[in-house]
Amino acid sequence: MTELAQEASRTRMRAANPVEKGQAARKTVLTTAKLCKTFSAGGTQQHVLKNLDIEIGSGDFTIIMGSSGSGKSTLLYALSGMDKPTLGEISFMGKELSQLSADQLAVFRRDHCGFVFQQIYLLDTMSVLDNVLASGLLRNSGRKAVAARAKELLLRVGLGEGDWGKFPSQLSGGEAQRTGIVRALINQPAVLFADEPTGALNSSTSRGVLDVLTGFHREGQSIVMVTHDVKTALRGNRVLYLRDGIIHGELLLGLYREEEGRERLNRLNAFLESMGW
Numbered sequence: 001m002t003e004l005a006q007e008a009s010r011t012r013m014r015a016a017n018p019v020e021k022g023q024a025a026r027k028t029v030l031t032t033a034k035l036c037k038t039f040s041a042g043g044t045q046q047h048v049l050k051n052l053d054i055e056i057g058s059g060d061f062t063i064i065m066g067s068s069g070s071g072k073s074t075l076l077y078a079l080s081g082m083d084k085p086t087l088g089e090i091s092f093m094g095k096e097l098s099q100l101s102a103d104q105l106a107v108f109r110r111d112h113c114g115f116v117f118q119q120i121y122l123l124d125t126m127s128v129l130d131n132v133l134a135s136g137l138l139r140n141s142g143r144k145a146v147a148a149r150a151k152e153l154l155l156r157v158g159l160g161e162g163d164w165g166k167f168p169s170q171l172s173g174g175e176a177q178r179t180g181i182v183r184a185l186i187n188q189p190a191v192l193f194a195d196e197p198t199g200a201l202n203s204s205t206s207r208g209v210l211d212v213l214t215g216f217h218r219e220g221q222s223i224v225m226v227t228h229d230v231k232t233a234l235r236g237n238r239v240l241y242l243r244d245g246i247i248h249g250e251l252l253l254g255l256y257r258e259e260e261g262r263e264r265l266n267r268l269n270a271f272l273e274s275m276g277w
């Protein structure tokens with residue numbers, strides 16, 4: 001067995017039991033047990049996720065990678081309660097998602113999950129600030145507190161007071177996505193779920209958005225992000241590789257530090273190569 005194959009084999013075990021040296025005190029926010037997702041179409045069944053046991057620690061920035069069609073988005077939607085698994089269990093902050101009715105699940109998602117997608121879906125007729133407030137006020141928090149948090153978050157992602165009254169059509173792609181991130185974080189979600197959040201942005205704009213996500217992660221925000229972009233994946237502290245419906249391997253990268261430069265990139269590239277990327 002080559003060194004890389006051994007690493008892949010070791011990390012496969014960590015995917016099921018990620019508690020390791022120095023992380024023993026880490027809290028778990030989400031676990032899956034034998035999670036399966038099967039799609040049926042035209043009389044055939046496609047088993048996209050097969051018996052996945054995954055643990056997401058509080059404060060983790062987990063990246064899900066895999067080839068196109070490997071089931072990354074399907075996994076993200078299942079973990080976040082946006083889609084129901086075919087079989088298996090998802091325990092999210094101690095709640096078993098399969099026990100929740102559709103209405104309870106919608107409330108759970110609103111209160112505990114934030115979502116950022118490649119397409120940003122801001123409401124065109126509302127300003128930047130109102131787009132964020134509209135999400136924040138859904139949770140019945142006081143308007144004053146929500147507005148204060150919205151403004152603080154907007155400032156932190158680089159959107160100053162002069163931007164708050166702009167409409168989505170007046171924003172650049174990066175500004176729109178940073179607004180989307182603030183909207184996703186306004187209710188202080190336990191986990192921010194992101195599906196290719198920089199997929200529609202150019203590389204310098206992407207960098208700004210990734211810096212924003214890295215900043216929130218450093219402050220303890222749990223993030224689960226799907227990407228097929230290596231530079232984007234570097235921002236995570238762990239990378240799960242999905243292949244043939246299972247977590248084929250896991251790489252623990254540690255907190256993102258720009259100074260690591262090529263060394264981090266080389267580790268990720270070597271891991272991806274060992275996964276058959």
Ligand SMILES: Nc1ncnc2c1ncn2[C@@H]1O[C@H](COP(=O)(O)OP(=O)(O)OP(=O)(O)O)[C@@H](O)[C@H]1O
Nearest residue numbers: 039041048066067068069070071072073074075228
């Ligand atoms: N609602 C659905 N009905 C039937 N098949 C589906 C459905 N959603 C996804 N699939 C299939 O499941 C497989 C995994 O899809 P998914 O979008 O999760 O892959 P992915 O890894 O995110 O792909 P990509 O990187 O191309 O976005 C694909 O073959 C897809 O066609």
